[in-house]
Amino acid sequence: MVNKKIEKLLANVQKPGRYVGGELNCVRKHADEVDVRFAFCFPDIYEVGMSHLGLKILYSQLNTVPYVWCERVFAPWVDMEEEMRKNGLPLYALESGDSIRDFDIIGFTLQYELSYTNILNMLDLAGIPLKAEDRHSLSQLVVAGGPCACNPEPLADFFDLFFIGEGEEVDLEVVALYREYKKQDRSKEEFLKAASQIQGVYVPSLYHISYHEDHTVKAIVPKEGAPLPVKKRIMMDVDKSYFPDKFVVPYIEIVHDRTVAEVLRGCIRGCRFCQAGFLYRPFREKSVDVIDRQCHDLCDSTGYDEISLSSLSTSDHSRLNELIDRLHTWTEKENTGISLPSLRVDNFSPELMSKIKSVRRSGLTFAPEAGTQRLRDVINKNVTEEELMKTVNTAFKGGWTTIKLYFMIGLPTETLDDVAGIAELGQKVVDAFYANPDKPKGKGVKVTVSASSFVPKPFTPFQWEPQDTMETLRKKQRHLVASVKTRKVEPNWHEADTSFLEAVFARGDRRLCGVLLEAHRSGCKMDGWQNFFSFPKWMEIFERCGIDPAFYANRRRSFDEVLPWDHIDYGIKKSFLIDECKKAYANVTTPNCREQCSSCGASCFKGGICYEKRQGLV
């Protein structure tokens, strides 16, 4: 909703549609008829945040509760921020236009480390004290969830509590508790103490961290009966877990402007670099009936004519073909297309291709992640060159001529030969095109090999690994470019310096809170946007704070070091991660969960693939 104060600023900004709300299916309630006002904040601009499925799920779900009004808040782009600051308009929620300073709960979703400065900037723009210790009343409770909450320590000073794991149930429990404590006029301390007893809630102020002289963590000690470890929450019955039948449909074009169906959670594969693959274990599928109904409801309520079957690895759904056939029974009549965002190399069948041919003709993407078989074994990416070739040949036959291959550089044990292997693999795909008798006539082929820099993440077997220094990463990037011998292969890479900062915050500890605060004061924001990110500025800030970023990014940890996130428990045993790390150095792969259980620990959640019968067990 817009009021006069907001309207006056809109004439001077780009894309005012970002700041007005009022979209189809947005939820309006009366502020005086609810007990809890919840600001769901996404620390990036509207177009990015509105594309995010988690926001859509939790927004709708919180609003199903009659006494809660959940509204959306995004980071304003710099032009709007400038107008807001100049005219003294604090950060407001889109549905009501009300300042979020007076809200009960301000919740952030933590999707990537480079958005951390935006969080502080948004709190500041709202007029909310940044540090939890400076907020004394029960209201203005600042909370967060999302994948980066797995290591919340660099943000510990700013948040009152974190949600660990999947939010659907625990969010509601915390909101209910909040309402009770608010009615009884109890203090924030009392509330936090009670909240910390709910599974999946981490209250950082209830843990004392001590450090060794070399700055590594000495001990993590809970206070006031707070649990150790803090165990994640997870929805074991994904068919029954809440899924909205309505999405807010933006007026303006966003990144993913379509119906998104969630077909499964978790992943059966244990790629050793992939944090999501471990955080969301175990693998849980939705049934065809449920997905079909959810897709149909959403298409009916939004008017979208495209469905994206989303998940970490959609093609691992055991009934994918059946699902697509079922969807086709109505999508064709209704002129609705189906797209699969994540395709794996090894099960891209001609059959599957013919069914999704109608959409996304423009380009196909695959992620072999490493250029040589040896290195793919190291990272447990169980994809062979033969499979990749089979797949691209299927794609060429189907008329595709643009292929994008994703890789990482800087992986553990990587040599320059592995890097050259990326270019060679690209070349082999080009050669396969020309050798293919069924290739599209009169067309050339284009293969993009895109290399991002590896960032070691918590809760993966590589959590102890040093990240390559920026010099090494740049050397490898140059080597990749030099290894490409034809114009049909186009190398592509990202700047190493943002990956470095990501690596610092991904495995950081509470000492980084001061760095973030200083970064915010120095004007750092929108670090995920190339033209705003300033590496020299960040280095100055680390220097001023007396903190060596290489300690976090480039240092090898020993297996017995206390890690800053050791008190957080995602169900994966540390001993399993250590074994996986050792296997990586021995070039030994681990079978996926469907082939064989490797006892990672996630069976403690009592469901999903851990309890499924395996076919053809050897």
Add this chain to the structure above:
Amino acid sequence: MKNVRVWFKKIGTARYISHLDLNRCMLRAIHKAKLPLWYTQGYNPHAFITFALPLSLGIGGERESMDIRLDDDGITREELIGKLNAALPDDIPVFDVTEPVMKPGQIAYASYLMKLETQGHPPEETAAAIRELFSRETVVVPKHTKNGMIDLDLRPYLDRTEVVARDDGVEISAMLPAGSTMNVNPSLLCDAMKKYLLLDLFSDIRRINLYDADFKIFE
């Protein structure tokens, strides 16, 4: 097959979406309402949908129209209105569906209502100043065109302008050239006030109606 003209308002939040976004929004609404939209034949079928005269960003519209071609003539006016309203955001309400009478190309004028905030100044004084400005011999403002900036004299277009003082500000009703040949954006009037009177007033502008060259209401 039949052509229908859908009449709607673009108010509140919808004022801040571009013409391109409105177009997508309408297509989605038609899809959601499951209207039997007629598609062109051939390799790349597309729907027939055109808007009479796109509004500029930030300006509201009280009587906007969109022409669509339907594959089925059995559907009633009431059904169409009901289905579209159920599929559109609140700030784009459909209030009528008619058979098109004039062609969008015939549009030559548009009427606007502009509400200016005078912020503490007595509205009567401000209104008088604006009236005086609008009656000068020339009122020249810079205007963006395809060929860059030009100086435009607003004087010839200000004869059908009325400036009235209200309790909370000044209200201007204006009738300005609109359409493919000549188009005068009402915000140019504000530019003139800024330039000549140094009045930078917040203005809420709504387009009320469209007319042909003989000032007959667009139907």
